[in-house]
Amino acid sequence: xxxxxxxxxxxxxxxxxxxxxxxxxxxxxxxxxxxxxxxxxxxxxxxxxxxxxxxxxxxxxxxxxxxxxxxxxxxxxxxxxxxxxxxxxxxxxxxxxxxxxxxxxxxxxxxxxxxxxxxxxxxxxxxxxxxxxxxxxxxxxxxxxxxxxxxxxxxxxxxxxxx
Amino acid sequence: xxxxxxxxxxxxxxxxxxxxxxxxxxxxxxxxxxxxxxxxxxxxxxxxxxxxxxxxxxxxxxxxxxxxxxxxxxxxxxxxxxxxxxxxxxxxxxxxxxxxxxxxxxxxxxxxxxxxxxxxxxxxxxxxxxxxxxxxxxxxxxxxxxxxxxxxxxxxxxxxxxxxxxxxxxxxxxxxxxxxxxxxxxxxxxxxxxxxxxxxxxxxxxxxxxxxxxxxxxxxxxxxxxxxxxxxxxxxxxxxxxxxxxxxxxxxxxxxxxxxxxxxxxxxxxxxxxxxxxxxxxxxxxxxxxxxxxxxxxxxxxxxxxxxxxxxxxxxxxxxxxxxxxxxxxxxxxxxxxxxxxxxxxxxxxxxxxxxxxxxxxxxxxxxxxxxxxxxxxxxxxxxxxxxxxxxxxxxxxxxxxxxxxxxxxxxxxxxxxxxxxxxxxxxxxxxxxxxxxxxxxxxxxxxxxxxxxxxxxxxxxxxxxxxxxxxxxxxxxxxxxxxxxxxxxxxxxxxxxxxxxxxxxxxxxxxxxxxxxxxxxxxxxxxxxxxxxxxxxxxxxxxxxxxxxxxxxxxxxxxxxxxxxxxxxxxxxxxxxxxxxxxxxxxxxxxxxxxxxxxxxxxxxxxxxxxxxxxxxxxxxxxxxxxxxxxxxxxxxxxxxxxxxxxxxxxxxxxxxxxxxxxxxxxxxxxxxxxxxxxxxxxxxxxxxxxxxxxxxxxxxxxxxxxxxxxxxxxxxxxxxxxxxxxxxxxxxxxxxxxxxx
Numbered sequence: 054x055x056x057x058x059x060x061x062x063x064x065x066x067x068x069x070x071x072x073x074x075x076x077x078x079x080x081x082x083x084x085x086x087x088x089x090x091x092x093x094x095x096x097x098x099x100x101x102x103x104x105x106x107x108x109x110x111x112x113x114x115x116x117x118x119x120x121x122x123x124x125x126x127x128x129x130x131x132x133x134x135x136x137x138x139x140x141x142x143x144x145x146x147x148x149x150x151x152x153x154x155x156x157x158x159x160x161x162x163x164x165x166x167x168x169x170x171x172x173x174x175x176x177x178x179x180x181x182x183x184x185x186x187x188x189x190x191x192x193x194x195x196x197x198x199x200x201x202x203x204x205x206x207x208x209x210x211x212x213x214x215x216x
Numbered sequence: 217x218x219x220x221x222x223x224x225x226x227x228x229x230x231x232x233x234x235x236x237x238x239x240x241x242x243x244x245x246x247x248x249x250x251x252x253x254x255x256x257x258x259x260x261x262x263x264x265x266x267x268x269x270x271x272x273x274x275x276x277x278x279x280x281x282x283x284x285x286x287x288x289x290x291x292x293x294x295x296x297x298x299x300x301x302x303x304x305x306x307x308x309x310x311x312x313x314x315x316x317x318x319x320x321x322x323x324x325x326x327x328x329x330x331x332x333x334x335x336x337x338x339x340x341x342x343x344x345x346x347x348x349x350x351x352x353x354x355x356x357x358x359x360x361x362x363x364x365x366x367x368x369x370x371x372x373x374x375x376x377x378x379x380x381x382x383x384x385x386x387x388x389x390x391x392x393x394x395x396x397x398x399x400x401x402x403x404x405x406x407x408x409x410x411x412x413x414x415x416x417x418x419x420x421x422x423x424x425x426x427x428x429x430x431x432x433x434x435x436x437x438x439x440x441x442x443x444x445x446x447x448x449x450x451x452x453x454x455x456x457x458x459x460x461x462x463x464x465x466x467x468x469x470x471x472x473x474x475x476x477x478x479x480x481x482x483x484x485x486x487x488x489x490x491x492x493x494x495x496x497x498x499x500x501x502x503x504x505x506x507x508x509x510x511x512x513x514x515x516x517x518x519x520x521x522x523x524x525x526x527x528x529x530x531x532x533x534x535x536x537x538x539x540x541x542x543x544x545x546x547x548x549x550x551x552x553x554x555x556x557x558x559x560x561x562x563x564x565x566x567x568x569x570x571x572x573x574x575x576x577x578x579x580x581x582x583x584x585x586x587x588x589x590x591x592x593x594x595x596x597x598x599x600x601x602x603x604x605x606x607x608x609x610x611x612x613x614x615x616x617x618x619x620x621x622x623x624x625x626x627x628x629x630x631x632x633x634x635x636x637x638x639x640x641x642x643x644x645x646x647x648x649x650x651x652x653x654x655x656x657x658x659x660x661x662x663x664x665x666x667x668x669x670x671x672x673x674x675x676x677x678x679x680x681x682x683x684x685x686x687x688x689x690x691x692x693x694x695x696x697x698x699x700x701x702x703x704x705x706x707x708x709x710x711x712x713x714x715x716x717x718x719x720x721x722x723x724x725x726x727x728x729x730x731x732x733x734x735x736x737x738x739x740x741x742x743x744x745x746x747x748x749x750x751x752x753x754x755x756x757x758x759x760x761x762x763x764x765x766x767x768x769x770x771x772x773x774x775x776x777x778x779x780x781x782x783x784x785x786x787x788x789x790x791x792x793x794x795x796x797x798x799x800x801x802x803x804x805x806x807x808x809x810x811x812x813x814x815x816x817x818x819x820x821x822x823x824x825x826x827x828x829x830x831x832x833x834x835x836x837x838x839x840x841x842x843x844x845x846x847x848x849x850x851x852x853x854x855x856x857x858x859x860x861x862x863x864x865x866x867x868x869x870x871x872x873x874x875x876x877x878x879x880x881x882x883x884x885x886x887x888x889x890x891x892x893x894x895x896x897x898x899x900x901x902x903x904x905x906x907x908x909x910x911x912x913x914x915x916x917x918x919x920x921x922x923x924x925x926x927x928x929x930x931x932x933x934x935x936x937x938x939x940x941x942x943x944x945x946x947x948x949x950x951x952x953x954x955x956x957x958x959x
Contacts, residue, residue, distance in 0.1 A: 110944060112847075112939040180944050181855075181857070
């Protein structure tokens with residue numbers, strides 16, 4: 054039991070570290086026809102790994118996709134585009150459900166979190182044409198050592214659907 | 217981290233850390249020259265400031281918006297203004313501010329200073345392009361000094377520096393800026409000495425003015441000039457100008473002041489003094505090992521050396537290099553005030569009366585020979601005013617920019633273009649024209665039978681005299697907007713049909729133009745009050761008001777001049793059309809493709825056969841739809857979001873097809889086109905700039921506008937669904953994948 058707790062804590066720390074070290078991630082959404090659609094985005098994650106925020110102009114495909122289907126996944130990794138990435142790089146796949154949040158309302162902590170990581174994006178974030186999005190995470194998959202995969206459950210997916 | 221040092225603490229070889237100017241000053245000091253008390257702020261301070269604040273990436277984002285080669289000078293100015301505002305609004309990190317404040321308080325607590333740029337690159341290239349970075353004279357107090365240090369940093373990215381970025385070796389990722397803060401020595405006489413005359417290597421040159429040498433450097437005060445024999449160090453010639461003005465420190469600035477009578481009759485230096493300062497420059501040439509250009513000021517009998525740098529020939533670049541012309545657009549307030557008088561009192565009345573005079577001639581009653589002469593005359597008149605447009609009207613637009621800089625320095629608003637709000641108080645001629653058009657629209661809305669007849673195409677035989685009167689009055693006052701230079705692919709007598717189409721479009725729409733006009737007046741008035749409140753003291757207040765007034769004139773005249781030029785052009789095109797109509801019988805269809813000179817020639821020489829007409833080049837539309845643009849980036853020139861079908865406007869004829877709610881896509885909005893703008897849901901322009909005509913009118917109407925989109929008119933096609941994001945400067949082409957995306 055003690056070991057299990059420690060493992061979870063270690064895994065959590067490892068994921069948190071990776072999320073903190075990276076500024077950009079790949080967001081996967083789904084088109085209404087059912088194709089997957091990937092986009093490079095700037096993100097920030099809360100320390101407890103429960104939430105991830107990002108911003109996008111509303112006229113984009115990814116915004117239309119998530120309005121249609123809010124289930125998304127995110128890939129964050131620390132590749133360096135070198136051979137040793139195969140054993141050295143880590144990647145985390147995030148599963149979650151996305152929702153638009155109102156910047157004017159009580160969610161200012163999340164905006165600060167985002168701007169602390171990306172201070173150069175404040176004009177972009179505050180533009181009326183930009184949507185600020187919150188991913189409520191239900192699961193992480195951490196891949197390291199080429200093929201080792203660890204899962205971290207944050208909450209039950211079905212609980213999130215009801216959000 | 218220590219960033220700020222006394223001049224005596226730095227090494228003269230440390231140009232990389234403290235910039236070329238600081239290193240040269242240190243060398244002067246070591247060589248025994250008298251230099252003002254100086255503090256040096258290293259490039260580490262700049263680097264620390266921009267990385268701590270996230271400014272580093274913001275500058276990169278701003279300058280990577282599009283390729284430099286695609287940027288017009290106006291866009292470069294806009295980018296420089298945005299970057300300058302970022303520096304103004306960003307607070308200095310506390311530790312850094314404390315360090316600089318402490319040392320400034322110790323040495324310059326009660327002293328007026330000069331805050332000068334000292335770029336590490338300045339040693340090499342910038343000497344040939346002096347004045348690309350900024351210096352500020354007569355600054356007093358710790359906070360103002362810190363503010364001006366930021367402004368000197370910002371000037372690393374000034375429009376001038378960006379124009380000469382290659383020569384300066386400006387590297388967006390790596391370039392830095394050091395600063396020197398010097399005691400302001402208000403000498404009675406100041407000047408510049410060249411140990412070698414750039415124009416003749418056997419000579420040396422001394423230039424001197426009364427007061428500070430800012431007047432000499434920026435050309436506002438003509439100096440006395442002594443030419444010396446370089447070897448013998450004796451005076452060959454003395455050129456005395458008409459001495460009228462001098463630069464003096466006043467309040468927080470330096471101002472141009474009338475020279476007292478006794479001084480205007482006397483040269484600022486005696487021949488002995490001129491020879492003395494020349495010998496000093498020669499000595500400095502030995503110290504630096506190169507001919508020197510030495511800036512100095514004289515207090516009593518002492519010469520203070522302000523800076524010394526290698527003499528280089530001024531480089532203006534190749535013949536096709538227009539940057540010299542762009543830089544010449546930076547005019548002083550004084551110069552612009554004179555220009556305003558010339559434009560308002562001379563040019564505009566002349567244009568109005570010239571257009572009216574031309575309109576008196578009944579073209580139909582002229583013989584072919586007389587028509588040819590008339591057309592030739594109208595071509596000359598048009599060319600004359602086009603050249604006045606470039607020489608006087610375009611430079612006058614700088615009045616807006618001058619005010620914008622003052623406004624941002626004073627208010628540091630979140631939106632660096634907020635100042636434009638204050639300029640749009642007086643109605644522009646094109647807004648007045650749109651209101652006049654609206655009057656006809658309202659009449660048509662209230663007369664359904666008339667509306668029906670117009671819709672049925674019965675434009676030639678409308679018997680409603682009131683309506684005909686309104687149309688004649690409109691065309692009499694403003695000209696027929698379809699009969700001008702823009703494309704001019706329609707005969708002027710057919711163009712009334714097009715105008716009526718637009719009137720019908722407007723009549724069918726529910727929008728009320730009065731309501732659509734942007735911004736409540738109250739907001740503008742509040743901004744103006746808040747701005748002027750910052751100037752409590754009489755003199756400064758009057759200066760701020762004067763500059764605001766100048767900027768308003770500049771804003772308004774930049775619109776009016778285009779419309780007046782349009783009136784002149786209309787007269788030219790009427791004559792050209794008449795000529796082509798007559799020649800139509802001789803050349804059948806090909807008359808339309810004749811150039812103006814061919815028409816002039818053909819009318820008098822019945823046997824003349826022009827060469828094969830040039831085929832009109834249409835913009836090539838890329839047929840390959842497999843690779844196409846989805847999202848394009850430009851400048852956010854008018855806030856708002858507009859969505860609709862694109863309408864590419866290539867010529868006046870296309871305007872007639874414009875439908876309410878469409879997105880207007882064009883190369884550049886010609887002021888003669890602006891009557892269509894109230895119908896548009898958004899505007900996209902290839903030509904870039906925040907203060908260009910299209911952007912100004914879009915803001916007046918509160919229409920989303922993105923300018924400076926390269927290839928806009930070829931990458932976007934008529935009928936494409938387009939979203940114009942005027943907040944971020946993004947154009948999205950094509951539908952969102954779900955119609956129900958819902959925003």
